[in-house]
Amino acid sequence: MxxxxxxxxxxxxxxxxxxxxxxxxxxxxxxxxxxxxxxxxxxxxxxxxxxxxxxxxxxxxxxxxxxxxxxxxxxxxxxxxxxxxxxxxxxxxxxxxxxxxxxxxxxxxxxxxxxxxxxxxxxxxxxxxxxxxxxxxxxxxxxxxxxxxxxxxxxPERFTPDPGVLREHGVDPDERYAVVRFAAWDAHHDVGRRGFSPAGKRRLLAALSEVATVYVTSERDADGALAGLAADPLPVPVDAVHDLLAFADCYAGDSQTMATEAAVLGTPAVRASAFAGDGDMSNFRELEDEYGLLASFADEDAAVDRAVAYARSPPHEAMARRRERLLADKxxxxxxxxxxxxxxx
Missing domain, CATH: 3.40.50.2000 (Glycogen Phosphorylase B;)
Structure with a gap:
């Protein structure tokens, strides 16, 4: 065919x-x-x-x-x-x-x-x-x-994280680091909604940088929120971002896709979104309520606090157990x- x-x-x-x-x-x-x-x-x-x-x-x-x-x-x-x-x-x-x-x-x-x-x-x-x-x-x-x-x-049938890919690009997979992703929020169904505000982005990056190296990927920075902040761009090519995400101590951001990617990889994940709550998409509700692999917040200050807590003391063992249960069900x-x-x- x-x-x-x-x-x-x-x-x-x-x-x-x-x-x-x-x-x-x-x-x-x-x-x-x-x-x-x-x-x-x-x-x-x-x-x-x-x-x-x-x-x-x-x-x-x-x-x-x-x-x-x-x-x-x-x-x-x-x-x-x-x-x-x-x-x-x-x-x-x-x-x-x-x-x-x-x-x-x-x-x-x-x-x-x-x-x-x-x-x-x-x-x-x-x-x-x-x-x-x-x-x-x-x-x-x-x-x-x-x-x-x-x-x-x-x-796991499709992807095995490779620490060698990170080392090839100067990243120690055992170092303490966080991955942050900011979406553009310019789709037609995003009208009137948002993730992190410019001030929230600055607070998140400033707070995370005190406890970990921070790697940032952003669809755009039209509001200039990222200028001069203590964060590094992604150190790996785009086709290796999942290796970077898999070994991270924390993911935080307002991207729908990367939040789910972090969650199914067992990386402690925090999402700030105006959609968070009872009316959220079913996949986010399931990852959060059923499996405890994602934390979503409409309040960006609460999202920052949770992200910093994860980066300071990553719950890797608990997340690994929850991921195994997820994979057994899916x-x-x-x-x-x-x-x-x-x-x-």
Whole structure:
């Protein structure tokens, strides 16, 4: 069969790279339509995966809407040329409509209950919509699985942290260090919401730097909050960030994806988000309430306090036990993706 993967975000490179390689190894034709956003194409290059750029991300909460026509046209042209049997995407109206026009099955992965507008334009046109088992909404053509997107690439069957990679780039995996990630918060569903404020970013980095080396990755620093602060940029290439995260004594930030990555790796993880609380996404609630692998706060001062406590005295043994219980309960999501794609064809 022929499969087209729609990769619109760096996290989707990780989600789909393993399944794409497995499908190619099984003799299927695999193609990737990329969206130039952050380090998406850099990660694809590092993974050795060929791709075609279908569109480029703009800036601001309405940029995705403005980009949609160009992306839709690019995907339709690509789909008509490749004639895929299956188009695989996250929530992306352009991908499912390209699949429909090309006569292909559309397989969608969705783990965000907050994504309403794009979901309404995507779900009903998909043949299969895959969601985590704890997903709080019923959606058309839904198929639930017991796992998280991040387990497609951080499950022990797929990833083993390598301390040698860190040493090659001057990082001692036994040193005390924290990884901090700040997101842009410019998606349309983020309007009126935020993670760390500029002042909160400064407090977090200043407090963490007193007890550990701090490595910072940020989508942008438009507010200048990071200028002159005692923090280092990531010392490893982007394709080695999970090795850095796995050996960290603490993760803190307002990124949704990296918070989950840290949690499933068993790294003490703190997340500041306006979404935190009873209305939070189901994956965060499950990681926090069921497994104790994540601490989410709407109050950024409370997030700073917890992050500093973790960095000062990391609960590695407790987190390792909780992670083992999580892994015993969850599936290998990459294998699930392959099964769904082959089944849809």
């Amino acid at each position: 022929s499969v087209l993967f729609d990769v619109t975000h760096p996290a989707l490179v990780h989600l789909f790279a393993g399944p794409a390689e497995t499908l190619a190894d099984r003799g299927h034709d695999v193609a990737i339509a990329a969206r130039e956003k952050d380090v998406t194409t850099t990660l694809l290059d590092a993974a050795g995966l060929p791709y075609v750029v279908a569109s480029r991300a703009g800036s601001g909460p309405l940029s995705r809407v403005a980009e949609l026509p160009a992306r839709g046209l690019g995907l339709v042209r690509l789909a008509r040329r490749l004639r895929p049997d299956v188009v695989v995407s996250q929530v992306d109206p352009a991908a499912v409509h390209a699949a429909n026009l090309a006569g292909a099955s559309a397989v969608v992965f969705d783990d965000s209950e907050h994504e309403r507008l794009a979901a309404a334009l995507t779900h009903r046109f998909a043949d299969v919509v895959c969601t985590p088992a704890s997903f709080r909404r019923a959606v058309p053509n839904q198929r639930r699985y017991d796992g998280f997107h991040e387990l497609a690439y951080l499950h 599936v290998d999501v990459a294998a699930f993706v392959v099964d769904v794609v082959e089944g849809a064809a």
